[in-house]
Amino acid sequence: MKRYISSVGTLLMAAALSLTSCLSDGDDTIVLEEGNRSGIPSDELAGPNPDIDGSTTTIPNIQYTVENDGGDAIVRIDMTGVQNADDYGWMRLLGTGEPGQNVWIEVDGKPKGILVTNNADNQGEQASVVDLVFCVDNSGSMSEEANAIARDIISWAQLLESSNIDIRFGCVGYSENGYVNGALNLTDADALGDYLNRSTGTNRTMGFGGTDARALQSAASTFGSVDDECGAMAILFGDKHMDFRTGSNRIYVNFTDEPNQPSGYSAWSTEYFSSQENWSTVQGTVHTVFSGSSSFAESIRYKERPWRISEYTGGTVLYASSDFSGVTLTSLPVTGAMQNSYVIRFTNVGEFMDGQAHEVRITILSADGRTRAERTFYIVFGEP
Numbered sequence: 001m002k003r004y005i006s007s008v009g010t011l012l013m014a015a016a017l018s019l020t021s022c023l024s025d026g027d028d029t030i031v032l033e034e035g036n037r038s039g040i041p042s043d044e045l046a047g048p049n050p051d052i053d054g055s056t057t058t059i060p061n062i063q064y065t066v067e068n069d070g071g072d073a074i075v076r077i078d079m080t081g082v083q084n085a086d087d088y089g090w091m092r093l094l095g096t097g098e099p100g101q102n103v104w105i106e107v108d109g110k111p112k113g114i115l116v117t118n119n120a121d122n123q124g125e126q127a128s129v130v131d132l133v134f135c136v137d138n139s140g141s142m143s144e145e146a147n148a149i150a151r152d153i154i155s156w157a158q159l160l161e162s163s164n165i166d167i168r169f170g171c172v173g174y175s176e177n178g179y180v181n182g183a184l185n186l187t188d189a190d191a192l193g194d195y196l197n198r199s200t201g202t203n204r205t206m207g208f209g210g211t212d213a214r215a216l217q218s219a220a221s222t223f224g225s226v227d228d229e230c231g232a233m234a235i236l237f238g239d240k241h242m243d244f245r246t247g248s249n250r251i252y253v254n255f256t257d258e259p260n261q262p263s264g265y266s267a268w269s270t271e272y273f274s275s276q277e278n279w280s281t282v283q284g285t286v287h288t289v290f291s292g293s294s295s296f297a298e299s300i301r302y303k304e305r306p307w308r309i310s311e312y313t314g315g316t317v318l319y320a321s322s323d324f325s326g327v328t329l330t331s332l333p334v335t336g337a338m339q340n341s342y343v344i345r346f347t348n349v350g351e352f353m354d355g356q357a358h359e360v361r362i363t364i365l366s367a368d369g370r371t372r373a374e375r376t377f378y379i380v381f382g383e384p
Contacts, residue, residue, distance in 0.1 A: 038069040040347050041096040041113035048111050049104040049363040052372040056085035059362055059375040060285045060314030060337065065247045066381075067345075074347050075381070077105075078128070078249050080285060081340035082364060083316075083333070085371040090340035091364070092118050102371075104363045105346060107379075112346040119164065119341040128341040130167040131186055131248040132160075135234040137256035138202040139176030145291055145324035149255055150196040150204045156329035157189035165338055170242045171195065173205030174234040178263065179225035183216040184209040186243050216241060226263035231256050231306050233268045239283055249341065250284030252315075253334060257292030257322065260304040269301045270308040279313065281377045287315040287334040291322055314375070352381040 063078040081090045093103045095116035105112045119128045134153055138146065157169050169192045173182030182205045184195045195209040208217040219241050226233065231254045244250055262268035273279045273286070288307040298305055307317040316333035329335070352358045357378040364373045 038072050038074055038115075038345070038347060040074070040115045040345055043111065043113045043346075043348055046096050046111035046113040047104070049106050049361055049374075050365050052363060052365055052374055055373045057083050057364070057371050057373045058311075058314050058316075059364060059373045061281045061283070062362075062377060063247060063249050063282050064377075064379055072347050073349055073353075074345050075349055075379075076247075077342075077344040078247070079342050079344065080128075080249060080251070080334075081337040081342070082371075082373065083336075084366070088333075090120070090336050091366070091371065092120070092340075093342050093344070093364070095344065100367050102364060102366050103344070104365075105344065106361045106363075107349070107352060108358050109361075112348070115345045117343040117345075119343070120339060122164070128165050128338060128343075129245065129248045130160075130165055130251055130338055130341075131170070131242070131244045132157075132167060132251045132253070132338075133170040133172060133186070133235075133238040133242055135172045135174065135231055135238060135252055135254040136205040137229050137231065137254075137258060138173045138182065138205045139229050139258065140202065141176070141257055141292075142255075143202050144322055145257070145320070146202045146204060147200060148324040148327075149289075152324075152327070152329040154189070154193040154196055156332075156335070157192050159330060160335070160338065161189040163339060167338075168245070170238060171205060172234045172238045173207075174229060174231065175206075176229055176258075177225065178227050178230055178233075178261070180220040180223055180234055180237045182206045182208060183220065183237070183241070185212055185216065185241075186245075226261065226265060226268060228261035228263070229256060229258040230262050230268050231260050232262060232270060232272065232309060235286060235309070236268065236272075249338075250282070251334065251338070252284055252286045253289060253332070254286060254306060254309070255289045255291070256306055257290065258306075259296055259298070260306040260309070262301055262304070264301050266301055270304045270306065270312070271300060273309045273312040276378060285313045285315045285337075286310050287332070287337075288317045289320055289327075289332070290317065291320040291324060294319070349381050355380060 067074040093116045095114040168186040170186040171184040175181045286309045288310045320327045
C-alpha cells in the first residue's frame with residue numbers, strides 16, 4: 001500500500017523570499033545611494049544584458065539576501081561556479097566596468113551595475129558559506145559501492161572543511177522500500193565521519209544520529225513513503241528538516257543507482273523541481289552521482305531520470321561505475337563549483353521594494369562567445 005505525507009502543502013515554498021533590512025539604531029528606513037559608496041558601479045555604467053545564441057553551460061540556483069552598508073541597501077547574490085563550455089574549467093566572472101566583462105544582470109529589464117567577488121581570488125577571507133547535504137540511496141543494489149561512497153564522503157568533507165569555504169554537512173539515507181530511514185543534521189566533518197563509521201555497507205546511512213536523532217526519526221516516520229527508491233523525497237526531507245543557516249548556499253549531492261520512483265506522486269517527482277513555485281532558487285542546487293544503468297525507459301512520476309533534478313536546479317552530474325571504482329569525490333564537479341563560487345552585489349533597488357516579485361535575469365557570455373548561459377529568477381525585494 002502506498003503511504004503519502006498528509007500535509008503536502010507544508011513542502012511548498014513561495015517562488016521568491018522577501019528581502020528586508022534594518023539599520024542598527026532600529027530605524028527601518030533604507031537610504032539608497034546612486035554610485036560607488038559601497039564600491040558597486042553605478043547603474044549608469046551598466047549596459048543591457050547581451051543577446052546570446054543558445055546556452056552552452058548552466059547557471060546554478062542562487063541564494064540572495066540584503067545587506068546594509070552605510071545606509072545603502074545592497075542585494076547580495078551567492079552563486080556556485082559556472083563551467084567553461086570548452087574545457088569544463090571554472091569561469092572567473094567579471095562585472096560592470098571590468099575589462100572583459102562576462103556577466104550581466106537586469107531587474108525587470110533595467111541593467112544593474114554589479115560588483116563581483118570571485119571566491120577563488122580571496123584566499124584570505126571566506127566568501128562562500130555552504131550547507132551541504134548528502135542524500136544516499138541505501139537499498140540493496142547499492143551494497144557494491146556503499147563503503148567506497150562513505151569513505152570518499154568522509155575524506156571529501158575533511159578536505160572541504162580545510163579549504164576556503166565555511167561549510168557544514170548533513171546526511172539523509174533512503175531505502176528501496178521508499179522512505180527516509182536515516183539522517184544526520186548539519187554538523188562538522190568529524191561528526192559526519194563518526195555517523196558514517198557506525199556500521200558498514202548500506203547500513204552506514206541507516207539510522208538517525210546527532211543530538212536531535214529522535215526528532216529526525218519521528219519526522220521521518222510521518223513524512224510518508226512510496227514503493228521504491230525516491231531521491232526527490234530524500235531531498236525534500238532535507239529541505240524541511242535540516243537546520244540551514246540564513247544566507248548559506250544549500251547544496252545537495254544525491255547518490256543512487258536507480259531511477260527516481262515517486263509512485264505517481266507529483267510532489268516527489270523530478271518535475272516538481274522544474275518550477276520556482278515549488279522549489280525556489282534559495283532552496284538549493286542538487287548534484288547527482290549516478291552509478292546505475294541509464295538505459296531504462298523513462299516514465300514521468302513513475303520511473304524518472306534522477307539527474308533531471310540537477311538539470312532543473314543548475315547542478316552537475318557524474319556517472320560512476322557500479323562499484324564506484326576510479327571515482328573520488330574530490331573530482332566531482334561540485335567541488336570546483338564550491339571552490340570557485342561568486343558573490344555578486346548591486347544596489348539602487350528602491351523602486352522594486354514593493355512586496356511584488358521582480359524578474360532578475362542573469363546572462364553570462366565569455367569574451368570568445370563560446371561559453372553562454374542565461375537564467376531568470378524572481379525576487380521579492382521588500383515588504384509593501
